[in-house]
Each structure stands twice: as structure tokens, then as C-alpha cells.
Amino acid sequence: MDEIRFNTPTEKGKIDSLASDILKNVRINSGFLLWMGFLFTLLAACLAAYVIQLRNGLGVTGLRDFTSWGMYIANFVFFVATSLCGMLISSVLGLIGYKWVKPISRIAEIIAIAFAAVAGLVIISDMGRPDRLPYVFLFGRVQSPILWDVTVVTTYFVLSLLLWFFPMIPDLAIAKDRLEGRPKFLVKAYEILSFRWMHHEVQYRLLGQAVRILLILIIPTAFAIHTVTSWLFAVTPRTGWDSTIFGPYFISGAFVSGTAAVIIAMYFFRVNYRLEKYLNAQTFERMGRVLVLVAIVYFYFNLNEFLVPGYKLKTGDAIHLRELFTGHYALMFWGIQLLGLVIPIILLLFRQMRRPLPMLLISFFVLIGSWFKRYIIVVPAQAHPNLPIQGVPVEWVVYRPTLIETAVTVASIVLVLIIITILAKLFPVVPIWEMAEEESGKDKITQ
Amino acid sequence: MRYRAGVILCLMLLPSFAKGQDWVVPEERRGRLSTFPFNDDTRKEGERLYMINCHSCHGDPGKNNYIVLQPSPGDPATEKIQKNSDGEIFHKVSVGRGQMPSFRSVLTTEEIWKVVSYIRSFNRDYVQKVMQVITSSAYPGAVISMKLAYDEAAKLVSVMASATSETGTVPVTGAGVRLLARRYFGLMQVDEEKTTDNNGTALFAIPESLPGDTAGNISFSAQFTDEQVFGSVSKDTILNAGAVTIPVSLTAKRAMWNTVRKAPVWVILAYGLGVLAVWGFIFLVMFRLRDIFTVGTELRERLQTSPGNQEPPKNQQI
Numbered sequence: 228m229d230e231i232r233f234n235t236p237t238e239k240g241k242i243d244s245l246a247s248d249i250l251k252n253v254r255i256n257s258g259f260l261l262w263m264g265f266l267f268t269l270l271a272a273c274l275a276a277y278v279i280q281l282r283n284g285l286g287v288t289g290l291r292d293f294t295s296w297g298m299y300i301a302n303f304v305f306f307v308a309t310s311l312c313g314m315l316i317s318s319v320l321g322l323i324g325y326k327w328v329k330p331i332s333r334i335a336e337i338i339a340i341a342f343a344a345v346a347g348l349v350i351i352s353d354m355g356r357p358d359r360l361p362y363v364f365l366f367g368r369v370q371s372p373i374l375w376d377v378t379v380v381t382t383y384f385v386l387s388l389l390l391w392f393f394p395m396i397p398d399l400a401i402a403k404d405r406l407e408g409r410p411k412f413l414v415k416a417y418e419i420l421s422f423r424w425m426h427h428e429v430q431y432r433l434l435g436q437a438v439r440i441l442l443i444l445i446i447p448t449a450f451a452i453h454t455v456t457s458w459l460f461a462v463t464p465r466t467g468w469d470s471t472i473f474g475p476y477f478i479s480g481a482f483v484s485g486t487a488a489v490i491i492a493m494y495f496f497r498v499n500y501r502l503e504k505y506l507n508a509q510t511f512e513r514m515g516r517v518l519v520l521v522a523i524v525y526f527y528f529n530l531n532e533f534l535v536p537g538y539k540l541k542t543g544d545a546i547h548l549r550e551l552f553t554g555h556y557a558l559m560f561w562g563i564q565l566l567g568l569v570i571p572i573i574l575l576l577f578r579q580m581r582r583p584l585p586m587l588l589i590s591f592f593v594l595i596g597s598w599f600k601r602y603i604i605v606v607p608a609q610a611h612p613n614l615p616i617q618g619v620p621v622e623w624v625v626y627r628p629t630l631i632e633t634a635v636t637v638a639s640i641v642l643v644l645i646i647i648t649i650l651a652k653l654f655p656v657v658p659i660w661e662m663a664e665e666e667s668g669k670d671k672i673t674q
Numbered sequence: 675m676r677y678r679a680g681v682i683l684c685l686m687l688l689p690s691f692a693k694g695q696d697w698v699v700p701e702e703r704r705g706r707l708s709t710f711p712f713n714d715d716t717r718k719e720g721e722r723l724y725m726i727n728c729h730s731c732h733g734d735p736g737k738n739n740y741i742v743l744q745p746s747p748g749d750p751a752t753e754k755i756q757k758n759s760d761g762e763i764f765h766k767v768s769v770g771r772g773q774m775p776s777f778r779s780v781l782t783t784e785e786i787w788k789v790v791s792y793i794r795s796f797n798r799d800y801v802q803k804v805m806q807v808i809t810s811s812a813y814p815g816a817v818i819s820m821k822l823a824y825d826e827a828a829k830l831v832s833v834m835a836s837a838t839s840e841t842g843t844v845p846v847t848g849a850g851v852r853l854l855a856r857r858y859f860g861l862m863q864v865d866e867e868k869t870t871d872n873n874g875t876a877l878f879a880i881p882e883s884l885p886g887d888t889a890g891n892i893s894f895s896a897q898f899t900d901e902q903v904f905g906s907v908s909k910d911t912i913l914n915a916g917a918v919t920i921p922v923s924l925t926a927k928r929a930m931w932n933t934v935r936k937a938p939v940w941v942i943l944a945y946g947l948g949v950l951a952v953w954g955f956i957f958l959v960m961f962r963l964r965d966i967f968t969v970g971t972e973l974r975e976r977l978q979t980s981p982g983n984q985e986p987p988k989n990q991q992i
Contacts, residue, residue, distance in 0.1 A: 423970025437962040620741030
């Protein structure tokens with residue numbers, strides 16, 4: 228049977244050893260239950276805050292007439308940004324032909340799915356009347372970037388889900404007979420989701436076509452999702468948002484936060500799932516190079532974004548830049564630029580810093596910096612309306628997120644962690660068949 | 675030394691002037707008076723005009739609900755504004771300063787006086803001093819009137835001013851006249867200021883493209899420039915002197931700001947085709963799942979029924 232792949236004894240042996248390494252984590256153990264229990268308790272507490280917001284309205288948040296887009300929208304932009312890692316790792320680097328992204332591509336897709344899925348919910352948390360959500364579809368205007376955003380976020384989520392699921396079908400077929408001691412529903416789910424996969428060459432050809440279409444399709448979609456998110460801001464004449472480079476500025480920023488998120492997840496799976504063999508130091512070293520590259524590109528866009536208005540110094544820009552550089556937001560602004568961008572770039576230029584543990588720490592700084600960066604893009608621009616308005620209450624002028632707002636934001640982050648945990652605990656996080664092919668490919672070359 | 679101290683004193687005082695706490699009206703304008711007595715009709719009309727033009731900043735007189743601005747607009751019923759002479763209020767309304775706009779080209783002289791009449795109705799101690807010369811000082815005892823007419827062939831509006839007294843009617847000669855056309859947000863001067871000729875006539879050229887209403891009508895107002903001499907005579911007349919203008923609603927055509935049914939075609943196409951293309955491919959990919967399933971089913975059946983199959987099918991599935 229030449230048409231069946233992985234049919235020789237050596238290949239079968241490879242699959243066996245890979246499957247035992249990778250599938251040992253697919254189980255519902257006490258650690259998983261404890262962690263999920265913790266996450267759900269936290270989620271329940273945070274959702275109680277959302278119930279208060281639902282009952283009393285957006286007045287319980289710090290949002291007022293001036294700053295009507297606060298922490299929620301900043302968080303939304305951060306989520307959309309971070310979800311872009313799926314496209315960068317699997318598609319861009321994969322299509323270029325880098326083989327080393329294979330073990331991490333599924334991790335990147337899981338992160339993309341989780342962040343894209345919750346990004347939609349974050350938008351709903353910003354609505355005073357979420358019951359009116361269907362109006363977006365009933366009365367939505369095709370001219371509005373908000374409708375475009377809803378469309379592309381949904382499309383990107385579906386594409387990420389497919390790009391996670393399709394390459395996993397052979398793995399599900401491999402795994403379904405090796406799930407002794409796992410819950411019945413899981414075995415049944417594997418059986419159904421493997422779509423009668425027989426490792427036949429025809430099936431591999433069909434799968435290859437499908438995956439290639441998805442890999443190409445997700446690139447313009449991912450560019451659209453974050454460009455449209457930037458247009459939510461850039462199509463207004465508001466100082467600080469009225470910029471022509473917002474699209475590429477946002478996309479390059481997304482690559483930074485997405486790469487950092489993948490590195491953090493890689494470290495976690497490497498240590499907790501004992502996958503040092505697959506998520507090895509070399510992969511970290513290469514991801515470190517990716518991070519420093521995208522961070523330098525983002526630094527360039529930052530330079531452009533502040534230098535050009537800073538040179539012309541139109542009245543509005545002058546007020547805005549002064550607030551950022553030396554005013555109310557100076558500490559946050561310089562903290563983000565230095566701790567979240569400049570220092571990580573400098574550190575990552577050294578090989579010693581591209582080892583797993585230093586990379587984890589640097590990525591934490593970059594990721595947290597990315598979150599605050601979205602805050603500094605969204606919030607300060609609204610503090611200075613174009614029309615001179617006087618005699619308004621101070622809480623209109625100075626936006627301060629409330630505890631309830633913070634709790635609802637924490638809920639969204641908890642939800643992301645729940646989705647990542649479920650996907651990474653019930654399904655293999657490293658592609659088994661692709662790694663097996665990779666190793667036999669290496670064998671062929673060495674022979 | 676004294677000189678130097680004087681300079682320093684001046685410099686110290688300068689900011690307070692610059693800040694503009696005092697709004698000084700030129701001497702010759704302060705004593706200006708209305709040419710007609712204030713009565714209930716003028717107050718009523720003044721209130722209407724006040725509500726349209728002044729209320730948004732100054733609020734309801736006597737209620738202190740003016741908006742907070744720097745410098746403060748103030749409540750017209752208060753001492754701060756009532757202590758002004760009629761001429762001073764008239765001047766401030768017509769000239770404006772800082773955030774207070776000039777109403778010279780929004781309201782006619784008569785309308786500004788009506789607003790003053792309304793403002794004064796909140797001052798119980800106020801006694802109006804009416805300008806002594808209601809009729810012209812140049813034509814003592816005569817009543818001055820104006821007549822407007824439009825010559826379509828020459829595109830000219832003629833303003834004929836005459837003074838009628840017991841002895842008869844004579845043309846008003848040598849009087850400066852302005853012609854104003856009523857626009858959406860005030861009055862627009864048409865042509866230059868003219869002086870009446872020996873027949874008491876002043877001719878104003880009307881630009882061909884001057885928009886009128888749907889019938890081409892324009893409301894004109896003629897005024898003497900020198901009120902001191904000729905009185906505050908003005909004449910409003912509707913003449914068919916404009917170009918026919920049929921207003922087009924801003925939402926009549928396809929536009930970015932319109933409803934979805936009237937969206938620009940390129941937006942509908944770009945959005946629609948983009949979504950269709952991507953989702954078309956997504957469904958194409960989904961159909962691959964069916965194909966994979968079909969191939970798998972066929973293969974499984976073949977393996978199960980094939981007599982030459984030495985290995986059990988389970989092994990094939992790895």
C-alpha cells in the first residue's frame with residue numbers, strides 16, 4: 228500500500244515516540260481541574276461586575292462625554308493585535324519555507340483563536356445596550372468601519388479556527404487509538420473530528436490544498452482586521468488619531484505583541500508539558516530574532532508617528548504630544564517606549580538574552596507594554612475635543628477606569644486563558660504528523 | 675527715574691487691558707439712540723430674535739443660566755449689562771468681540787434695536803430716550819420712504835428715496851444707500867454703497883448667479899448709511915431678481931454619510947466582493963472536509979472487503 232503514508236516500521240516508530248511525548252498532556256488531570264476552577268471562580272467574580280454594569284449602565288465605568296472609548300476599546304485593540312500572531316507564524320514564516328515554525332504554529336493558532344474570539348465579546352462589554360447588538364446586522368451601514376470590523380474579526384476568527392483544525396486532522400486520527408484512560412466524550416470527539424482520516428495520499432493532497440488556501444487567505448484577512456481596527460480611529464479628524472500611517476503602525480505593533488504572546492506560551496508549554504525536545508532553545512533563539520525584527524519595525528513606525536506631528540507642531544498636536552511626553556501620561560508613555568520596546572530591542576540583540584528564560588521575562592515586558600500602548604493610543608486623544616467646551620465636570624475631562632471596568636477587562640483576559648487552556652489540554656499542542664515528516668525528511672537528507 | 679517708573683506702571687497695567695475686562699465703546703457711539711420708541715411689539719420681536727441669536731450663550735435673561743465662558747457672557751438682565759447705554763449695547767451687539775460674534779451682517783439696524791428693546795424690558799428703572807429726529811434733519815418735517823424695483827433687462831435693482839411733507843413729495847438726493855440681500859445666516863451686501871442721484875435713485879448691479887428661492891425671489895433690504903441725517907429708514911422688498919435655485923437634499927444621492935441603501939457603489943462593491951471572495955474560499959475549504967471523509971469511507975470499505983488484505987485494517991490506521 229504505497230498510497231498510505233507512515234506505513235513503514237521506522238515511520239510508525241517515529242509516530243509512536245512523538246505521540247507518546249505529545250499526547251501525554253492530553254488528559255483531564257487534577258492540575259487542569261484546579262486551574263480551571265481558579266479561572267472560573269475569577270471569571271464569576273468579574274462577571275458579577277459586568278452584571279452591575281448591565282443593570283446600572285455605563286455610568287459605573289469611568290467613561291464620560293469626552294472619553295467614551297476607554298479601557299475596553301484599548302483592550303479590544305490589544306486583543307485584535309495579539310491574535311495576529313497566528314497569521315505571522317503559520318502563514319508568513321510558514322509560506323516562506325521556515326521549517327522551524329512547525330512545532331509552534333499550532334500554539335500560535337490557539338492564541339489567535341482565543342484572542343480573536345474574546346475581542347468580539349470585549350466590544351459588547353463596551354456597549355451600554357448590548358441587547359441592541361443585532362442592530363449592527365439589521366441596520367448596519369456598509370460605509371461604516373465598525374461594520375467592516377465586525378466582518379473581518381468574524382472572518383479572521385473562522386480562518387484561525389480552520390487553520391488550527393485542518394492540519395490537526397491527521398493528528399486526531401493518530402491519537403484516537405491512543406487515548407486509553409481518557410474520558411469517553413473525548414475519544415468520541417476525536418473519532419468524529421478525524422473525518423475518517425486514513426493517511427491516504429489523496430487525503431493528504433486534499434488537506435494540503437485546503438491548508439494552502441487558508442494560509443494564503445489569512446494574510447489579507449489579518450492585514451484587513453488590524454488595518455480596519457486602526458481605521459476606527461484614523462478616519463476621524465481627532466488629534467492623535469488623524470494619521471495616515473495608522474494601518475501599518477497597528478499591524479507592526481500587532482506583530483510585536485503577538486510574537487511576545489507566542490514566546491510566553493512556548494515557554495509555558497515547554498516547561499509544564501515537558502516539550503523541551505520540540506520547543507527547544509533553538510526555536511526560542513529564532514523567535515527572539517523575529518521579535519527583535521518586528522520590534523525594530525514598530526520602533527521605526529513610532530518614530531514616524533511622533534516625529535512628523537512633532538516637527539509641524541499644529542496646535543492640537545502640540546497639546547497632545549506635550550501630554551504624552553511631559554504631561555499627565557508621561558510616565559506611562561516613557562515606560563512603554565523604554566521598558567516595552569527600546570530596552571527589549573537592545574537586550575534581544577545579544578545571543579545570551581535569546582535563551583528561553585530571559586526571553587520569557589522580556590516578552591512579559593513587551594506584552595504588558597503593548598497593552599498600555601493601546602491605552603495610550605485610545606485614551607489621551609479624547610481628552611481634548613476639537614470644539615472648545617468649558618465648565619464641564621472634572622470627571623469628564625480626566626478619564627479614570629473604575630474597579631468595575633477593570634474587573635470586566637480582567638474577565639476578558641481570564642476568558643482568553645480558559646479558551647487557551649481547553650484547546651491546549653484537550654488537543655495536541657505540537658503537530659505530530661508534521662514533526663514525523665520533518666524528522667523523516669531530515670533522515671532522507673542525512674542518508 | 676519718574677519716566678522709568680511710569681513705563682513700569684504702564685507695563686504692569688498692560689496685561690489687564692489685554693485681558694479686556696473693560697469693553698470700551700467709542701465716545702461717538704455711546705450716545706446713539708433708537709429711532710423708534712420701544713413698545714410691546716418691538717419687545718416681542720426682540721425676544722424672538724434674542725432666542726435665535728443670543729440665547730445659546732446668554733441664556734434666559736434674569737435666570738443667570740448663561741454658559742460658562744471666559745470672558746463670561748453674563749445675564750443681560752443684570753447690572754453688568756444694563757449699566758450700558760443703549761448706544762453701547764447696540765455697538766457691542768453689532769461689532770462683537772472675541773467669542774461674541776458681530777451681528778452687523780446678521781441683523782438689520784432695526785432688528786438690533788428690537789433686541790435692545792427686549793433686553794431693556796428686564797430693567798424696571800429704564801426710561802427710553804428716543805432719537806429726536808425721527809424724520810430727517812435734512813428734510814425737516816418730512817417722512818422719508820424708499821421704494822425698490824428690479825429691472826430684469828439691465829440686472830439692476832433701483833432704490834428710490836423720497837421725502838413726503840405737507841408741501842409735497844421730493845426726491846432724497848445725495849443720500850448713501852446700502853442694498854442687502856437676505857441669506858441663510860444673515861444679510862449680504864449687494865454691490866457697493868451708492869449715493870442717490872438727482873431723482874433720488876440709486877442703482878445696484880445684481881450678479882447673474884445670485885441664488886434666489888425656488889421661484890428666483892430674493893428678499894432685499896435697503897438702508898441709509900447715515901442714520902443721523904436721514905433716519906433709520908429701511909425697506910424690505912421681495913424681488914424676482916435671483917437665479918432659480920431648487921435645493922437638493924444632502925441625502926438625495928449616494929454618499930458616505932447616507933443610509934446603507936444609498937451607499938456609494940464602490941463601497942458596496944469593495945465590501946461585498948471582498949466578503950464574497952473570502953467566504954467563497956472558506957466554503958471551498960469546508961467542502962474539502964467532505965472529500966476527505968468520502969475518500970476515507972471508500973478506503974475503509976475497500977480494506978474491509980479486500981480478500982488479499984493481509985494486515986487487519988486497524989494497523990493501517992496507525
